[in-house]
Amino acid sequence: MKPVEFLRFLWTQLTSMRTALVLLFALMIAAVPGSLGPKILPQRPNNPVLVREWIAARPELGAVFDRLGLFDVYGSPWFASIYLLLLVSLVGCIVPRIAVYARAVRAMPPGVPKRLDKLAERASGPTRLSASDALDAGERWLVAGRYRVRRQGNELSGEIGYLRELGNLAFHVSILGVLAGIAVSSLFGYKGSVIAVEGSAFSNTLSQYDDFAAGAFFKASALPPFTLWVDKFDVSFERGSVQHGAARQFQVTGRLAGPAEEPRPTILEVNTPVILGSSMVNLIGHGYAPIVTVTDPSGAVAYSGPVVFLPQDGNFTSLGVIKAPDARPQRLAFDSIFVPSQSTASGVGPRSTFPDADNPTLWGTVWTAPPKVETGRPENVYSLDKTEFTQVMDGAVPASFRLAVGASYTVPDGSKITFDSWKRWTKLQVSSTPGLPIVYGSIGVAVLALMLSLFGKPRRIFARVTDADGVRSVDVGGLDRAESRAGLGDAVAGLADAMGASVSVMGVSGEPAPGRRGTKSQLTLAGEQLEESE
Template sequence: MRTALLLLFTLAVVAIPGSLLPQRPVAPIRVSDWKAANPAVADLYERLGLFDVYHSPWFAAVYLLLMISLIGCIVPRIGVYVRALSTPPPRTPRHLHRLPAQASGTTALSADEALDAGEALLRSKRFRVRRDGESVAAERGYLREFGNILFHLSFVIMLVGLGWNSLWGYKGEVITVEGQAFSNNLTQYDDFTAGAAFKPADLAPFTVWIDRFTAKFETGEVQRGAARVFSADVRVAHADGSPETATIEVNEPLVVDGTQIHLVGHGYAPVVTVTDPTGQVAFSGPVVFLPQDGNFTSMGVVKVPDARPQYLGFEGFFLPTAVVDDQGPRSVFPDALQPEMFLTVWAGEPRTETGLPESVYSLNKTGLTQMRTPDGTLVTFKIAPGQIVDLPDGSKLSFDDWRRWTKLQVSYEPGLWLVIASVLLAVAGVSASLYIRPRRLWLRVRPDADGALRVEAGGLDRAESATGLADDVDELAAAAGVPHPDARDGVEGPGVAEVAATDDDDSTPASPAAAQEVAR
């Protein structure tokens, strides 16, 4: 257990870089930016795997060692527990009056009647009972140790579930505009991470259409602009082609063939049409703009590589509720009450297609210059839905409409049910170990010096915080025919050393801390 705790602490320490440094599976662009800003240590960090901590060999090594240590801790305890289940309660100690709680007195019952009555009471309270001649020994609370074992075993189950997810699971994100669809295919994802054992053929074949995205915000003075409703009305087509309708809301994912689809973000996509100087439509469709603040001031670019005779690029902001004041153009409300775009124009020689991936959210300005009017003024303009702007080179941009886009997180976690089960088992184990009270009771009936039958009852708790021991002892004595116990001490008792000095091998120490020695 000491080794397991040390490894658990080590696992927490080695996970720290994952919180301090950007991680490639989550934020690859931030990793690139960090490496560009810190070239002196970037290569070293890369070799150490600090940009993908949770998939690094050294993190996996600590993870596996922790699992091995936990198994090495649990297996011996299970063996001890199984042997304890098959072992009868310990024999009755010679000096019951030295136990923390005890009661004694004479009885009018015969010895067999008193012992039978005590045994019946103990069995009714779910004690395991052992009867030897003139005494009865009983014990209960075996499930307490089972709870401890279950709690530790739940950690192993959790590690297995997490490992299962890590090896065979996957997670991807995709932005889909209203009216468009997403198919569960690697080429459709904007970002995708998967485990080492994952294969593209493991992707469940389905398609999701985003028919409508609904967003509502608070319009009152209190919490103005706060989100109230985010939901996506979708259609899903399974592998067999059977369609179904569904609604995805925050914290209410759609589950398709074991794959979870979460709603994790949304924004605006202006619909624009660009006509080049030759009169040809070079671009037409929605363009995703990324929100920059709580009022959805959104930044984006419109790339028109097919424009002729020049490549055209537009860069700027979409403001759902636009105002222009001393702070400049900005949005003052997240809903599209007065949408406008503020754009600048870039132009340059047409580019040769290289096939290399390029971000759709930023404009590569290499070889481009900002467009100017004939008098040399930079071309910047404001445009609202339904308007058209004529540019100095003869091209045109029209702001046709706007739509909402939805960011979906698609994840497959085959071991998630195992992780959830382990958490439930851990709670059950802790509850059992906290609330089950291991307790031992003994009853002896034998004649005293005057020839009367004397009853002695005693008890010992194996948990420091247990209560009610004295009441159980009194009840046991009363069942054996002692109406009013004439001696009881439920508060103090002699220490282990005193008991050991006066009792022989079958005695029971009064201290709960020495309860494991009772059977000896």
């Protein structure tokens, strides 16, 4: 096979609808690893720290996964290859069909076949009108039915249903639109999240985000400048017996300001984002942040402030690590559990009975390590790397504490931790998906296109006026170009009646069509290809 012929063969295979469907299915399968979640397979653009920890825990498997791009699925070369091949396949499949459709729309309906009795539905009978009057009446009937009409001599051809193919083409173009919209959002959009404790503020700059992911063509200058103050976070839970503990309200009361603007009040709720141009701010999570003060053996304050704890269950039992790297002579860390509503049952450990803070209690153990040289390497603030630390012992047992609000615990070396109070935190997501209007518009077009495809009736109908032995008669036949279409027999009978014929309508079996008068006609072969007249 010559190279040109081989390339033509490859192009033909790539642009077939079968290949497009295979690639679409392959794209769905390829997207699965990227959607498994951070606990199973974290993605480097969203959780670089988790990816590093995942690889450190499974070095051999992690190295293989990293080479395969499984930690950045949507940015991997193989995912991009499937995506681009699908786009090329769809374009190569749709463009020729559009050209064929355009030619078909401009062309006249086909001529009348020689054997009308071969059609799925046919009717014949004498007419009381002259040949010219019968053809004129038939043409008017077809035009009134929105048929495209071709008249040649004593014959009429009518065709309807071009909207069905238009719907098919529009549906496939809309798929391209969805892919294009996703591509625009992936290349120019961004998504970042930040945890804000009550009483704090967030400014929309890259340095303020806890995690941030953006497209290849994104520029930091595209971030809309604003500052959001989280003044108060109101949360309420169901306290009745029905749906006890279910969430009833999550609402951020704050202020919002752009450059050189006075802060204005704003409300942020779940599924009710704040819209800022092409960007939006969503409330996607919340939890508790105990406020603690840590002093070292000399009495110097090593840490003071809120610490974000991550909820682990529906009653918001939360895990966190209180780190005091500036404590001397050893740095301190407290591996802790925050319980918003501590169970009062005797002998029960850290167990929450309700998600609201009815009886907040802070539990924990104490760890120490030598002062650390700053390397600039990020670390997980929510977990403790215990390979660097040594657990503090209180005699023969680990040093541990259980603190109510206002209580303190003194470590055997003289350090002290005080549980001052607590606040709520909320997780905000700021995102921009510039391709979203394209996606929504394409989906709307797809729905309309499906309606055109489902309800369109591609149909051809033909009529011929003949004179034989002094008797003028009309022969009418028709066929649907799609299966499961009703009403063809009525259309055939209607055209014959309009041309002045008293007819019997015959179906595909040669018997009179159901519900119509007539006698048995010659057997017809439905589905045979029409023999169009020259």
